Amino acid sequence: MRENIIFTDLAKELQAKAREIADKHVRPGAKKYDELQEYNWEAARAVAGAGLFRTFIPKEYGGHGAGILALAMVTEELAKADSGFGVAFAVNALGSFPIILGGTEEQKQRWLPHIARGEKLVAFCLSEKFAGSDASGLAVTAEEDGDHYIIRGEKKWTTNGGVADIYSVFCVTDPTSKSRRISAIVVEKGTPGFTVKKVENKMGIRCVPVVETHFDNVRVPKANLIGGKPGMGFKHAMMTLDLARPGVAAQAVGAAQGALDLALVYANRRQQFGAPISSFQMVQKMLADMAMKTEAARWLVYACAGAVDQGAAEKVSKQAAMAKCFASDVAMEVATDAVQIFGGYGFMEDYPIAKFFRDAKILQIYEGTNQVQRMVIARHLIREANELEHLAAYIPNEVQNTYRDGVQITHSRKAEPVQR
Numbered sequence: 428m429r430e431n432i433i434f435t436d437l438a439k440e441l442q443a444k445a446r447e448i449a450d451k452h453v454r455p456g457a458k459k460y461d462e463l464q465e466y467n468w469e470a471a472r473a474v475a476g477a478g479l480f481r482t483f484i485p486k487e488y489g490g491h492g493a494g495i496l497a498l499a500m501v502t503e504e505l506a507k508a509d510s511g512f513g514v515a516f517a518v519n520a521l522g523s524f525p526i527i528l529g530g531t532e533e534q535k536q537r538w539l540p541h542i543a544r545g546e547k548l549v550a551f552c553l554s555e556k557f558a559g560s561d562a563s564g565l566a567v568t569a570e571e572d573g574d575h576y577i578i579r580g581e582k583k584w585t586t587n588g589g590v591a592d593i594y595s596v597f598c599v600t601d602p603t604s605k606s607r608r609i610s611a612i613v614v615e616k617g618t619p620g621f622t623v624k625k626v627e628n629k630m631g632i633r634c635v636p637v638v639e640t641h642f643d644n645v646r647v648p649k650a651n652l653i654g655g656k657p658g659m660g661f662k663h664a665m666m667t668l669d670l671a672r673p674g675v676a677a678q679a680v681g682a683a684q685g686a687l688d689l690a691l692v693y694a695n696r697r698q699q700f701g702a703p704i705s706s707f708q709m710v711q712k713m714l715a716d717m718a719m720k721t722e723a724a725r726w727l728v729y730a731c732a733g734a735v736d737q738g739a740a741e742k743v744s745k746q747a748a749m750a751k752c753f754a755s756d757v758a759m760e761v762a763t764d765a766v767q768i769f770g771g772y773g774f775m776e777d778y779p780i781a782k783f784f785r786d787a788k789i790l791q792i793y794e795g796t797n798q799v800q801r802m803v804i805a806r807h808l809i810r811e812a813n814e815l816e817h818l819a820a821y822i823p824n825e826v827q828n829t830y831r832d833g834v835q836i837t838h839s840r841k842a843e844p845v846q847r
């Protein structure tokens with residue numbers, strides 16, 4: 428019944444296609460590509476053939492312009508079959524958003540139609556060895572040289588690195604500026620000096636490569652500077668992450684649902700004490716909790732994605748952080764309980780449930796760790812509490828006026844803000 432509430436016909440159509448591809452091309456190869464640590468090209472071609480890469484590309488550039496909610500629904504279906512492939516799909520949106528949000532018309536015409544057709548995969552290069560949660564501390568530089576930039580340095584943790592053709596690379600273009608230090612520049616595969624140096628050996632999501640990308644005096648035309656104006660990179664990165672977080676959260680919902688589905692089928696078949704283990708109350712409690720959490724996460728994601736589609740993209744930071752943090756914590760909890768329900772079999776790599784467990788962990792780490800998401804949420808809450816001043820009459824007199832904007836103001840030394 429819920430399908431009829433907020434979803435467009437297009438979103439439902441794309442979701443159905445994603446489910447079909449997940450069943451036919453993703454789930455059957457999940458174990459193999461995980462073991463080999465190889466990209467699932469067969470599934471990627473099927474996704475391209477079904478037009479699913481068009482989901483997040485605007486109509487003017489060959490996409491469906493279906494919006495963030497549709498993107499979340501597609502990602503969820505793919506991740507349900509293989510969380511790693513869910514990432515492999517969603518990271519294309521992450522890498523494309525800087526161009527969609529900040530690119531010039533010429534840049535959009537140049538790259539987006541290829542992405543929409545699935546001819547070119549995309550990667551997002553923000554993180555570095557010494558700049559993770561604190562993304563403002565980037566060291567990769569892009570120095571002006573006539574009509575070109577010369578890029579130097581290394582990026583860490585580039586998902587899709589090596590298989591992608593288009594890389595949105597965040598570089599320091601003005602080391603002296605505080606607010607306009609960073610710019611995003613597109614580097615295309617094959618540009619001399621641009622190489623993949625280390626392919627990471629990961630705990631989970633092993634079907635998608637995560638690599639170090641090295642830039643050894645890489646000469647890139649200024650026409651590749653996203654937006655054509657230097658100094659906009661940090662803003663574009665933050666806007667991109669806000670827009671992409673519902674996608675990570677959707678991966679988490681898919682991962683949780685996939686683990687729950689397997690646990691249910693197992694619990695109905697596994698007999699102990701002469702009865703299916705699903706008849707035991709403690710197992711039922713686990714299953715019920717897993718289902719409740721997954722459903723709650725799903726609707727948090729849909730509400731956030733829906734808000735973006737309704738034009739609230741710039742105000743969605745808190746909701747996106749909540750969706751990402753909550754859904755990924757749920758994915759980890761549900762995958763852990765699913766392993767528990769499988770008992771000893773759950774601990775074996777012979778069965779896919781162990782992979783759900785390994786795959787879930789990264790969701791709490793990338794695209795902003797869950798500690799960072801909680802900081803973002805708390806910062807918004809504390810700021811918004813200014814609008815709750817009418818409730819001040821209901822707190823003890825002793826505390827009145829002791830705190831303002833989360834800052835303690837009564838002591839001689841000004842206390843630190845609760846969250847930076």
Ligand SMILES: Cc1cc2nc3c(=O)[nH]c(=O)nc-3n(C[C@H](O)[C@H](O)[C@H](O)COP(=O)(O)OP(=O)(O)OC[C@H]3O[C@@H](n4cnc5c(N)ncnc54)[C@H](O)[C@@H]3O)c2cc1C
Pocket residue numbers: 518551552553554556558559560561583584585586587629637789792793794795796797798799802
């Ligand atoms: C598999 C994988 C794929 C990735 N893909 C990409 C990608 O495609 N593109 C990209 O740019 N990046 C990517 N990343 C990078 C990812 O986003 C970062 O790993 C993440 O943001 C955390 O940064 P870090 O690893 O440097 O950890 P750190 O920032 O060093 O954090 C270490 C720990 O300290 C905590 N911490 C840090 N600061 C604070 C604080 N102020 N308050 C409280 N706790 C804090 C963190 O929560 C964490 O628990 C990927 C990472 C992995 C592992």
